[in-house]
Amino acid sequence: xxxxxxxxxxxxxxxxxxxxxxxxxxxxxxxxxxxxxxxxxxxxxxxxxxxxxxxxxxxxxxxxxxxxxxxxxxxxxxxxxxxxxxxxxxxxxxxxxxxxxxxxxxxxxxxxxxxxxxxxxxxxxxxxxxxxxxxxxxxxxxxxxxxxxxxxxxx
Numbered sequence: 001x002x003x004x005x006x007x008x009x010x011x012x013x014x015x016x017x018x019x020x021x022x023x024x025x026x027x028x029x030x031x032x033x034x035x036x037x038x039x040x041x042x043x044x045x046x047x048x049x050x051x052x053x054x055x056x057x058x059x060x061x062x063x064x065x066x067x068x069x070x071x072x073x074x075x076x077x078x079x080x081x082x083x084x085x086x087x088x089x090x091x092x093x094x095x096x097x098x099x100x101x102x103x104x105x106x107x108x109x110x111x112x113x114x115x116x117x118x119x120x121x122x123x124x125x126x127x128x129x130x131x132x133x134x135x136x137x138x139x140x141x142x143x144x145x146x147x148x149x150x151x152x153x154x155x
Contacts, residue, residue: 043075050137054130063122070118074111081107 047068056064081104091097126134 039075039078040072043071047071050134053133053137054126056130060122060125063125067118067122070115074115077107077111 051064051068054064088100091100123131123134
């Protein structure tokens with residue numbers, strides 16, 4: 001898998017699990033983590049910070065807008081899926097639970113693909129320094145933990 005695809009997948013993961021989940025969980029909301037908040041608002045805050053850090057040129061703004069809209073759309077879908085999950089009748093059988101799980105995975109896979117594509121398009125417009133800033137800004141939100149250090153807490 002090439003480097004750009006890995007980065008796109010990391011960015012996609014960030015959005016699909018709820019941008020900023022680590023920060024939201026740290027605010028003491030308990031086991032529900034980010035789902036007690038408006039995920040679009042959480043995503044917007046993180047995206048605004050990222051936009052500031054990247055110092056984009058006017059030529060890069062259209063790709064940024066596409067990326068931002070995609071992330072915001074997916075953040076809204078996270079909210080919708082959570083509300084549906086909370087309001088759903090509990091599955092009565094193992095088969096129903098498996099079918100719901102499969103549907104959820106399919107939805108998340110589609111979301112991941114959409115975000116990966118938008119990230120790929122945006123990342124391709126960045127210069128090397130911006131790519132490094134993007135990588136660093138999204139690294140803390142990668143699989144393995146929501147922390148400021150390297151994987152598994154490495155300093």
